[in-house]
Amino acid sequence: MNFVEARLAKLARNGDRNAFAELVELYKDKIFHLAYRMLNNKQEAEDAVQETFLRVYTNLHRYDENQKFSTWIFRIGTNLCIDKLRRRKNTYSLDAEMPDGEGNDYYAMLPSHEDTPEKQVIVSETQEQIREAIETLPEKYKSVVVLRYLHDMSLQEIGDVLQMPVTTVKTRVHRGREYLRKRLEQEVHVTI
Missing domain, CATH: 1.10.10.10 (Winged helix-like DNA-binding domain superfamily/Winged helix DNA-binding domain)
Known part of the structure; x- marks a missing residue:
């Protein structure tokens, strides 16, 4: 278990906004990449990141310090993405995001x-x-x-x-x- 993350989570739970900001900084890119890979849509992935951190913040009192913080936050992010996939299952849009080469997709990170x-x-x-x-x-x-x-x-x-x-x-x-x-x-x- 990462001691720093556990300490930050405990401080954030007690109202330390700087500690929560550090957790956001540590995980925002990781959660974005997870969401983008699952949803294949930049805007939805950005929304999923915001929703993930909102849920983390409002549920910090439920975080079990005996489990890894990364496992907990990835569970929240993954479940949000699965919910989004279920909601859009049979809805298709002609305006769906196309790969635009901005470097935001996971293949752009390959050497x-x-x-x-x-x-x-x-x-x-x-x-x-x-x-x-x-x-x-x-x-x-x-x-x-x-x-x-x-x-x-x-x-x-x-x-x-x-x-x-x-x-x-x-x-x-x-x-x-x-x-x-x-x-x-x-x-x-x-x-x-």
């Missing part, structure tokens, strides 16, 4: 190796296919895949965040990976 323009195009197309495949994952697989592969969480940490047994997490990671593999194989066959 650059200055490949040839042709290779850059191929890599870009592949990344777009992966992003689209992740977007089509059923929500029960999407959250575990995002936490596992894009946030590099262990199966135990994911179980803690989503409040489910590690065996369930393991199964969902496996099924999510299989879903992505099949989806990407279909993509390859369609484009050839």
